[in-house]
Amino acid sequence: MNKMQKAIRELAEMDEMAVRSSPVHALHPLSKLIATVIYILVTLSFDKYDLSGLVPMVLWPVLLFQLSGIEVRSCFYKLRIVLPLVMAVGLFNPFFDKTVVLQLGSLPVTGGVISMLTLMLKGVFCLMASFLLMATTPIDNLCAALRMLHVPKLLVTLLLLTYRYVGVMTEELAVMTDAYHLRAPGQKGIHISAWGSFLGQLLLRSMDRAQELYSSMLLRGYHQHFHYADIPPFRTRDALYMAGCALFFLLLRCVRIAQILGGTLVR
């Protein structure tokens, strides 16, 4: 099995995770979606030097991992390709911002280092939250929830098709990489001189397949309207969950838990 085929399997496993049963899975997709969006907004709103304020935000994902039975390990494993990218965002801050804000023993900690860590954590937290949403909610239900929020039909359909289409593209990529390596034994990766034609081919091939897939949908009566799975009605516990989460995030945002606990890191 080559790397790409593995990636396909992992993607498909998200679907399988999403249909497990747990208190989190049972929640209404709309309440999960909104809670996640609020979480991400609150996380991003922290000041770039407010590392100690940000850290407690980890509580929510940790709690969700516990309640949903999704393994933390599988989260980081599946995100291993994106995580470094997100982490790389703050990598240059230490070079630009050299004001010392803290002295750890004899080691001076600069503002750049703090803001780098803050940025990295923000990225990781947001990724974890999105992952948890996807891992506990089937994509169809998520799309149904988006429709309830009156997100335009076209956008939602696009999201759904992209989700399915990524699989098609990776499959084509898998076939092509195998074909390439069979004729270029011992070579690591794809030689840069072949990138252009390789990408072009990939695009053409996956477009052909996407076209066929789309035809197959049209021929089976599809007309710009997906029949998403019936989702149970929005119940009191869904509203409670949503409100509870929102309150919890605001609490973390406004009250300096870290300070109350006496563990002042910065300032």
Place this chain on the structure above:
Amino acid sequence: MIEFQHVSFAYEKNVPVLKDLSFRIDTGEAVGLIGANGAGKSTVMKLLLGLLEGEGKILVDGTEVRRDTLPEIRRKLGFVLQNSDNQMFMPTVYEDMMFAPLNYMLSRREAEARVDAVLKRLHLEDLKHRYNHRISGGEKRMAAIATILAMEPEVILMDEPTSALDPYNRRIVIDTIRELEQTKLITSHDLDMILDTCNRVILLSDGRIVADGTAEDILHDRALLEKHRMELPLSLMGRQE
């Protein structure tokens, strides 16, 4: 049921792929559309389904295939694609089978009853909740046929239904096709399969119909088949000198 009247088609200008095609298929017939690679078999299917537009007239049940009649026409035609991977796009077999009935406004319960009936009929109950990416090629082909049967079409179109199948799965697919009572149009160069499943054969060569007759007659005609780059069905090889 299906009628082509002087149909021509070209993908690129000045490179005609189908040239003045006319034929008629009556309700209940099982027709094999045969021809070498590139003869234009798949193109015939796509024109009939309105995925391509050509010159001439195509009628289904007396209604002309046009943009505005497509929904009505497509409802009557069930098309099994050559590549099942391109047909199945929902995560599970069950969801894929539900897709068409739901689009045709059946309630979830009615749709599910239909899906269960089809699965039972094809002895595929075990596949219902399997994931499409975890089933074998043979199972996938059968699942693709099942998704089309769940539409309850009047005509079944199949593009090379036995391609890339091992002998065991090929046999299962052939037996299944034989048992379908709908009007059938099947393209293939697997002539043994055509002999087993069709009573009439249309031979396409270079975009033209070069023969149209009973499966017995055409598939026994070694000279005709060889002239158009095909061979006698294996099962008939021994019987001729």
